[in-house]
Amino acid sequence: MTSPAAPAAERIPEAVHRRRWAILGVLMLSLLIVVLDNSILNVAIKTISTPAPTGLGASQSELEWAINAYTLVFAGLLFSAGLLGDRIGRKKVLLGGLAVFGIGSALAAESGSPAQLIAFRALMALGAAFVMPATLAVLMNVFEREEQPKAIGIWAGGVGLAIAIGPITGGVLLAHFWWGSVFLINVPIVVLAIALMVWLVPDSRDPSPGRIDxxxxxxxxxxxxxxxxxxxxxxxxxxxxxxxxxxxxxxxxxxxxxxxxxxxxxxHPSIDVTYFKNKVFSAAIAAIALVFFALMGVTFFSVFYTQSVRGYSPLQTGLLMLPLAAAQMIFAPRARLVVDRFGNRATTTAGMLVITATLALFGTLDADTPIWWLEVVFFFMGAGMAHIMTPTSVVIMQALPREKAGSASALSNTFRQVGGALGIAVLGSVLSTSYRNGIEGHLGLLPAGARDAAGESIEATLGVAAKLGARGEGLVGPANDAFLHAMHVTAFWGAGVALIGAVVVAAFLPGRPPAQKEGTEPELVRAES
Known part of the structure; x- marks a missing residue:
């Protein structure tokens, strides 16, 4: 497969070009709610796991499914959603996706059981699957090629913004309202995004779209x-x-x-496997999948560390994650400058190594570790992410012609979501297995049924201990110790996966591009078959 140069399509209409930055703002608002939902949920999972009326009494496996029901439906439909946007128009798909997402959010807020929450999260994912690829596809169609890296960098910085305000917003809501408010907050944002999109965003489509599969x-x-x-x-x-x-x-x-x-x-495949003959394209996709495998799996337990072990509130937990978000917001829009100076390979490899180091540092955290050390770890984690997402997104989006932007965006997001879902499943299972093995020896005095339930997660153990009153106080220390050991094991697994990602990008991503002659267009992706 050869990587096409910029397509010789007609130039962007002047009226669209003039309002391109306002359009980018609307696209980021649409992206915001998709990412905001997951980042809010991160601080709410402990509350949802507590018994009614405070929460739903969800088990750890049900919590994993509440997250993975979203990511699996999202990942499974992303590519078809991208193709549908290419076929019928990205604006129509964006509007429809936002409406479904808003309806799913309202229903999730009123869930009466973990099973209902899982089902309504899947409905939210159905809408989100049509939003995410369309935002990047529209972006690629309203910016000229030379401005696309800058626009993608700002778009990626929007993810950092969502990560910043999500946990804090969730913490404020949980401090004053019931747990369902973390989903209901999506509805007014959806209404605003739809209104602005109808007004500002132009429609676009692929003149030769593929068939749905x-x-x-x-x-x-x-x-x-x-x-x-x-x-x-x-x-x-x-x-x-x-x-x-x-x-x-x-x-x-x-x-x-x-x-x-x-x-x-x-x-008419959902995924054109010939794209992966390009080793650069494949390496960029693999980097995204591996980094989200490691990060989603490890950050899943960080909320239990801060709230269950360290005793922080949901709002305090959200504030603790600010350095991660701030680093993404600071570095994501500027990562393209690092790529210009050092090339995709050096920038992305360095980012993967930083992620590897920060995940390994999670393996050193204890119950009395100074909290500022966790803040340092989060900051460098965000900086590493920024120097991975921006260059790999540019490589992927510019590997295909502009009219295939929906397909390229969908592929990128599909592998990100699949990587994240598998990370939560695999590393969450490592956490569960290690925790159960560590706590089982301390549950001998409990009845058999309670013993099995108490061994599933730290929240389950602490819940049983609370019901036992003074007799259960002896379980708190062992529960914290078992969780910390399980967290350390899981963190080192995540670090190992991130290190594999560093090896992949170091081997296959392009280095610093040669100086371009005046009047020629730089190519970020050099195709290899």
């Missing part, structure tokens, strides 16, 4: 759900040799293999 969509979603379900079940049972676990994981892998074979033979 329903078989591919079904195979990818079924395969991912089976795989993730098996991994989560293995962690819940602390036994990956259980026949149900092995058969479910095996079935998921078989279905995903069938998906790959079907896509290779289809004349």
């Amino acid at each position: 329903p078989v591919g969509v079904v195979l990818s979603v079924v395969g991912l759900v089976l795989l993730v379900y098996g991994i989560i079940k293995g962690g819940e049972l602390a036994d990956f040799t259980d026949p149900v676990v092995l058969s479910t994981i095996g079935a998921g892998l078989v279905v995903l293999a069938a998906f790959v074979v079907f896509e290779k033979r289809s004349d």
Whole structure:
């Protein structure tokens, strides 16, 4: 596959070009609610895990499904959503996706059980799947090629903004309202985004769009759900040799293999596997998947560390995450300047190594570690992320012609979401297994049924201890110790995955581009077959 140069399409209409920065603002607002929802949920998961009426009494596996129901539906539909936007118009898809997301948010706020929350989170993901790829696709169609890296950098910085305000907003809401308010807050943002989009954003589409691939969509979603379900079940049972676990994981892998074979033979595949013949493109996609595998899995437990072990409130937890968000907001728009100076390979490899180091540092945190040390770790984590997301997003988006922007954006976001979902499933299972193994020896005096439930997570153990009153006080110390050990094990697993990502980008991403002759256009992606 050869990477096309900038397509010789007609120039962007002047009226659209003049309002391109306002359009970018509207696109970032749309992106904001998609990312905001997950970052708000991060500080709310402990509250949702507490028994009614404060929360829903969700178990750790149900919490993982509340997150993964969103990410799996999101990832499974992203590429088809991108193709649909290319076919019928990105603006229409954006408006429809925002409306569905808003309805799902309102329903999730009124959930009466963990099962309902999981179902309504899946509905929210259905809407979000149509929002995310369309934002980048529209961006690529309203900015000329020379401005695209800057615009993508600002777009990526919007993720940092959402990460910053999400936990703080969630903390404020949880301090004054019921847990469902963290979802209801999405509704007014959706209404504002729709109004601004109708007014400002132009429509665009691919003049030669691909056909929708329903078989591919079904195979990818079924395969991912089976795989993730098996991994989560293995962690819940602390036994990956259980026949149900092995058969479910095996079935998921078989279905995903069938998906790959079907896509290779289809004349209208959901994912055009020929894109991956370009090693640069493949390495950028792999970097995104691996970094989100590591980060989503590790940050899943950070909330339990700050709230359950350290005793901070949801609002305080949100404030503690500010350095991570601030670093992304500071460095993401400027990362392109680092790429210009040092090249994609050096910038992204350095970012992956920083992520590896910060995840490893999570393995050193204890119950009495100075909290400023966690702030330093979060800041460098955000800085590392900024120097990964911006250059890899530019590589991916400029690897395909402008009319295929929806496909490129969908691929990027699909692998990010799949990586994140698998990270939560795999590293969450490592956390569950390690925690259960560490706490089981201290649960001998409990009845068999309570013993099994108490061993699932630190929140479950502390919940049982609270019900036992004075008799349960002896469980608090062992629970904290078991959780810290499990967190350390999980952090080192995440660091290992991030290190693999560093090796991949160091081997395959392009170095510093040669100086360009005047009048020629720089190419960030050099195709390799």
